[in-house]
Amino acid sequence: MTPQESLRLITETMNNNRLDIIRRSGKHFLLWGALLTFFSLLVYALWKITDNAAWNNLWFAMPVIGFLLARLMEGKEKEPRPQNTISRIVGGIWGTFGIFACLISLFTVLYTLLDKSDNPIGQIVVGASLTAQIVLLFGMAEAASGIALKNWAIRIAGFVTGIGGVILYYVTGVGKEQMLLFTLAGIVLFVTGLIVRNQHK
Amino acid sequence: MFPKLDPLLHSELRLAVMSILAGVESADFTYLKTQTGATAGNLSVQLEKLTAADYITVEKGFKGRKPCTTCRITPAGLEAFNTYIQALQAYLPTAQK
Structure with missing residues (x-):
């Protein structure tokens, strides 16, 4: 090999490898996007039919199902996907989002269950702002992923979903329709997966 | 005088393997085979x-x-890989540096 050929080989191999890893990480966006859309529509439908907000507890099943499906998907891969800096950062961002979203939901449920004071307004305020808080966290994670992946569409989608979602939430008022904000977030996540897969082909 | 190129890295397949491992934490044998x-x-x-x-x-x-x-690259491997790239650049015409 000439020095030029060696350098070309190094550049091409490193570049192809980087793109391949990022492209493969797109399927996690697709999985979680589809799950988020499905759960939001399911909770919305059940809440609407029964007029019972307790169906929101179904959300706690989503991370469990998602985690199991992700493990199943990885197990079916013929060749395990290696991690590079970008895939680790993006994975870390969404892992952190998941943990914070679960914790904030858990705290809200515990607060409303344990608060024995005659303060229904306090409970409503805590419970009601949960959707806005999670949508805001979601937008932050999406925007941060866009920065890591160097993709403007994903960055903008993050800001629009996060900030726009909160505005929409307070404009439309508190009701079962707030679940549709999660449907929007799920679609954004799914489209992000498609962008990641196609952009790095 | 041109620096000596590491003969161990100056092979197409070994260089490709090192280029992949330099960019990841670790890679599976089957992944390296496909890539x-x-x-x-x-x-x-x-x-x-x-x-x-x-x-x-x-x-x-x-x-x-x-x-x-x-498979994982070692600190010694990474250093050798970087040294190899620096050495390669010395062989290039000034315009391409």
Whole structure:
């Protein structure tokens, strides 16, 4: 090999490898996007039919199902996907989002269950702002992923979903329709997966 | 005077393997095989050479029931890889540097 050929080989191999890893990480966006859309529509439908907000507890099943499906998907891969800096950062961002979203939901449920004071307004305020808080966290994670992946569409989608979602939430008022904000977030996540897969082909 | 190129890295397959491992934390044997397009036998031989030079480590284990061979670049391997790239640049015409 000439020095030029060696350098070309190094550049091409490193570049192809980087793109391949990022492209493969797109399927996690697709999985979680589809799950988020499905759960939001399911909770919305059940809440609407029964007029019972307790169906929101179904959300706690989503991370469990998602985690199991992700493990199943990885197990079916013929060749395990290696991690590079970008895939680790993006994975870390969404892992952190998941943990914070679960914790904030858990705290809200515990607060409303344990608060024995005659303060229904306090409970409503805590419970009601949960959707806005999670949508805001979601937008932050999406925007941060866009920065890591160097993709403007994903960055903008993050800001629009996060900030726009909160505005929409307070404009439309508190009701079962707030679940549709999660449907929007799920679609954004799914489209992000498609962008990641196609952009790095 | 041109610097001497590391003969261990100046081989197409070994260089491709090192280029992949330099960008990841670790890579599975099957992943390296697909990415390089090499045959399993040839790849094994080249990995052994890189391991003997302490440029990479190879760990054999199981993922579930499937056997898996995980390769990682060592600090010595990364240094050799960087030195090799610097040496290559010395061979290029000034305009391309």
